Each structure stands twice: as structure tokens, then as C-alpha cells.
Amino acid sequence: MPATLDTEIPITAEALLAIPAWQPERLFSGDDDADGRLYRMLALGFHPDRHPAAAEAFKHLSELKAARDRAIDTGTWRGAGVQALALGSGKRLNIRFLRRHEFELGTLLIGRRSITYLFREEHRALYAQALRTIKGFRAASRDMWEEVEKLLPCVQLEAETAAGPALVVTRAPDVxxxxxxxxxxxxxxxxxxxxxxxxxxxxxxxxxxxxxxxxxxxxxxxxxxxxxxxxxxxxxxxxxxxxxxxxxxxxxxxxxxxxxxxxxxxxxxxxxxxxxxxxxxxxxxxxxxxxxxxxxxxxxxxxxxxxxxxxxxxxxxxxxxxxxxxxxxxxxxxxGPRKFVVMDLAPREMYGDRSGR
CATH class of the missing domain: 1.10.510.10 (Transferase(Phosphotransferase) domain 1)
Incomplete structure (x- = not known):
């Protein structure tokens, strides 16, 4: 029996089983109330007492929920959330993100329309090097720039936070x-x-x-x-x-x-x-x-x-x-001759973006 997350994203037993147990962020949002409602709804839809054929899906759902809870408890959750930044100006900036990763200099937040790099203070010199390089991009002509700028980062925001500098660049929704x-x-x-x-x-x-x-x-x-x-x-x-x-x-x-x-x-x-x-x-x-x-x-x-x-x-x-x-x-x-081959990869589904925008 198929269960449904919302009107846009149906979850069948096959789709649920396709989510690796180590990627619960592909199903859950990280919000306790929303995830609790989702789990109860899916558990009801896949419960083997009602639908014996869905027993494997029910077991996998429980594994995904357990993996989600462990990640939340240990602070290793990579899924969507909100990062509050205390800016040097005294203001606060809330960054909503779909995916969180640690990288060697700090934290990476992938949002719907942006990508944020949060640098630890000890890496300020490397942050400054990035800004110098990005601001120094050039091209031989306007036509050349219109082509190469598609490959390069476009800075939305440079910010100072209590933990170190932040760099925000543009992200198109399909990237x-x-x-x-x-x-x-x-x-x-x-x-x-x-x-x-x-x-x-x-x-x-x-x-x-x-x-x-x-x-x-x-x-x-x-x-x-x-x-x-x-x-x-x-x-x-x-x-x-x-x-x-x-x-x-x-x-x-x-x-x-x-x-x-x-x-x-x-x-x-x-x-x-x-x-x-x-x-x-x-x-x-x-x-x-x-x-x-x-x-x-x-x-x-x-x-x-x-x-x-x-x-x-x-x-x-x-x-x-x-x-x-x-x-x-x-x-x-x-x-042989070049031709376009469709890639079966939906960015919104991959990042769990249910915004509808």
C-alpha cells in the first residue's frame, strides 16, 4: 500500500527501500514534531498487521527512524535545519539549509538558493585568499565572461560571525x-x-x-x-x-x-x-x-x-x-557522436526539498 508524504512526493514501499539506512535525511527533515507525524503515518501505512506484504518496508522505516534519532542525538545530522549565526554587527542571521556537511576548514550548508561556507577563525587567511581569487576573476570580453561566469561562484554575502568568517554563494535549485x-x-x-x-x-x-x-x-x-x-x-x-x-x-x-x-x-x-x-x-x-x-x-x-x-x-x-x-x-x-543522455537524478528529491518552489 503506498503512503504519502504530501500531495507531491508519494512514498511507495519500493521507494522507501531504495533509501540507504545511512541516509535518513532523504526521508526525515530533522524536525521532531514533523518527523514524528511522518513516522506514525508511514508506520500505519506499512504495518505488517494490516499489510503483510509491506513487512520489509516497515522494518526499513524503523531502521531509518533509528538512524535519524542517533544522528540528532550525536550532533551528526546532515539533513535540513536552521543555522543561527551571531554576526559581528550584533545582528543574527538564520540560514535555512537542506544539507549540512563538515569540510576541512569548517561547515558547509546547502540551501535552496545558496551555499554557505562557515570558516573556523584559524582559517581566516584561507578565507581571505578565496575572496581575493573570486574577486579577481576576469575575461577577455563580455561574451567570454557570459560563458565562464556559469562555471564560477557568485558571492551573495561576506559576513563576520562569532566563530569566524562566512562566505555565501549562489546556488541554482537544480545544482x-x-x-x-x-x-x-x-x-x-x-x-x-x-x-x-x-x-x-x-x-x-x-x-x-x-x-x-x-x-x-x-x-x-x-x-x-x-x-x-x-x-x-x-x-x-x-x-x-x-x-x-x-x-x-x-x-x-x-x-x-x-x-x-x-x-x-x-x-x-x-x-x-x-x-x-x-x-x-x-x-x-x-x-x-x-x-x-x-x-x-x-x-x-x-x-x-x-x-x-x-x-x-x-x-x-x-x-x-x-x-x-x-x-x-x-x-x-x-x-561516438555526442548526444544528450537524461540523468535520472532529481535535486529536490535528493536534498529532501519539499518547498514546492
Whole structure:
């Protein structure tokens, strides 16, 4: 028997069972009263005494509720909520969010129309570096800017809070964090979708090379995608960006591991910013989206076209133009003429956004 959350989002037994037990935020809101009502309504709809065929769904519902309660009790709830910020001006700012994540410098809040990065005070210098980089974005012409601004963060608000600085950037409703998308899809994506995501990453790389910048943290946490328009946005991680040739003072752990792997020992200590790191991070994203960050199993995976496998496991070219040309040949050899393949990923459903807006 199907039960219903509201008039828009029906929950069948199959849909309920498709929610992983470790992602209760995909069902519950985090509000005690609302979640209590929802649980009672669904428990009634799936109770095995009334509907014996729904016994498995009823058990899974109980597991999701228990996971929700544990996360609330331990302060690890990632779902929707409200973050109250005490501003330096003495005012308070309430940020409503759909998803909460911790990152290496603080907290990330994904809202319906915004993404908020809350930096801990000890990382103020990196926050300032991000602002300098973002405010320094440029283009050769208005037409070029109209294209590249689609890839880049647009600052809504810079704020000082009691705990440290905050940076708020715009989020379109159909944009999702790439790691959230991968988790939602069970840890592996269709190679055809991996291909268009890699294509958008090359667009970002082309702008970085033109601007003389290195990002140094292109990963699943800092990259966002639009499943509907097949576009990508490099919204986070700009606190690690440097001009090519400058010294990288900080790197996240994932970038540091790649840097160590691709850089000769006598050069690694200097940490001179180079586009090569961004190119290798792009390959790591591709392998991770296919479920094999290391790439060893990928080499023998018959579900991934040979040309794509080979490109993902081969070091990038030193020259960005040559690297893109190699990618374009691999993409065409793997998939033939380009065509739009619908991605079955609904951002509102994924983030539990029931606003109707």
C-alpha cells in the first residue's frame, strides 16, 4: 500500500527501500514534531498487521527512524535545519539549509538558493585568499565572461560571525554537490554521465589556464553539477587557488596525496603551483565516479569503454591544449557522436526539498 508524504512526493514501499539506512535525511527533515507525524503515518501505512506484504518496508522505516534519532542525538545530522549565526554587527542571521556537511576548514550548508561556507577563525587567511581569487576573476570580453561566469561562484554575502568568517554563494535549485550525487546513486555513475561531467571539468580547466590560475582542490566536495542542463560549477576550494608558479601554502588531504604521487621528490617540497595537479585531480574524479579511485579494477571493467578507461588511467599531458585534445579523442572513441543522455537524478528529491518552489 503506498503512503504519502504530501500531495507531491508519494512514498511507495519500493521507494522507501531504495533509501540507504545511512541516509535518513532523504526521508526525515530533522524536525521532531514533523518527523514524528511522518513516522506514525508511514508506520500505519506499512504495518505488517494490516499489510503483510509491506513487512520489509516497515522494518526499513524503523531502521531509518533509528538512524535519524542517533544522528540528532550525536550532533551528526546532515539533513535540513536552521543555522543561527551571531554576526559581528550584533545582528543574527538564520540560514535555512537542506544539507549540512563538515569540510576541512569548517561547515558547509546547502540551501535552496545558496551555499554557505562557515570558516573556523584559524582559517581566516584561507578565507581571505578565496575572496581575493573570486574577486579577481576576469575575461577577455563580455561574451567570454557570459560563458565562464556559469562555471564560477557568485558571492551573495561576506559576513563576520562569532566563530569566524562566512562566505555565501549562489546556488541554482537544480545544482547538487558532486559527492552528494555520487552517494545518492550508490557510489557509481553511468560512464555516459561521467563523460559529460569530465567535459565540464575541461571547460573549467580551460578558463583556469587562460587566467593563469591553479585551483588545487578540484574534487567531489568542491565541484557541483546540474543534472538537468549537464553543466558544472567549481564553487568551492578557491581558498587553495594560486597563480601558476606561486607556492601552494596549503592543500587538502586528497590533493596532497595526488601531488606526492605525480611530483618528483626533489620538486615536491617546493610546492610550486602547476596546472598538472588540476588535470590529475580531474582524472581522479572520473575514476571515483566509476567506483574505482585507484583505477586498478577499472582497467578490467567491461562496462566502461576502453578509450575512457585508458584516458582515466594515463597521466595527463603537460600542455593543457594537448591534454584536452587527448580527452576529446578518448571521448569520441568511447561514445561516438555526442548526444544528450537524461540523468535520472532529481535535486529536490535528493536534498529532501519539499518547498514546492
Amino acid at each position: 547538487v554537490r558532486l559527492r552528494d550525487a555520487l552517494d545518492h546513486l550508490g557510489g557509481r555513475m553511468d560512464p555516459r554521465h561521467v563523460a559529460w561531467i569530465l567535459g565540464t571539468l575541461h571547460n573549467a580547466a580551460a578558463y583556469l589556464q587562460w587566467a593563469g590560475l591553479t585551483h588545487n582542490a578540484i574534487d567531489l566536495d568542491n565541484y557541483f553539477i546540474s543534472p538537468t542542463s549537464h553543466s558544472g560549477l567549481l564553487l568551492g576550494g578557491w581558498w587553495y587557488a594560486r597563480e601558476a608558479g606561486e607556492t601552494m601554502t596549503h592543500l587538502p588531504a586528497s590533493s596532497a596525496r595526488v601531488w606526492k604521487a605525480i611530483t618528483p621528490a626533489h620538486e615536491a617540497a617546493a610546492r610550486t603551483a602547476t596546472p598538472r595537479l588540476d588535470r590529475e585531480m580531474t582524472r581522479l574524479i572520473g575514476r571515483t565516479l566509476l567506483g574505482d579511485p585507484g583505477g586498478t579494477r577499472l582497467l578490467r571493467d567491461p562496462t566502461v569503454p576502453h578509450a575512457l578507461r585508458q584516458w582515466l588511467t594515463t597521466p595527463g599531458a603537460d600542455d593543457g591544449i594537448e591534454d584536452y585534445a587527448n580527452w576529446a579523442r578518448a571521448r569520441d572513441a568511447a561514445f
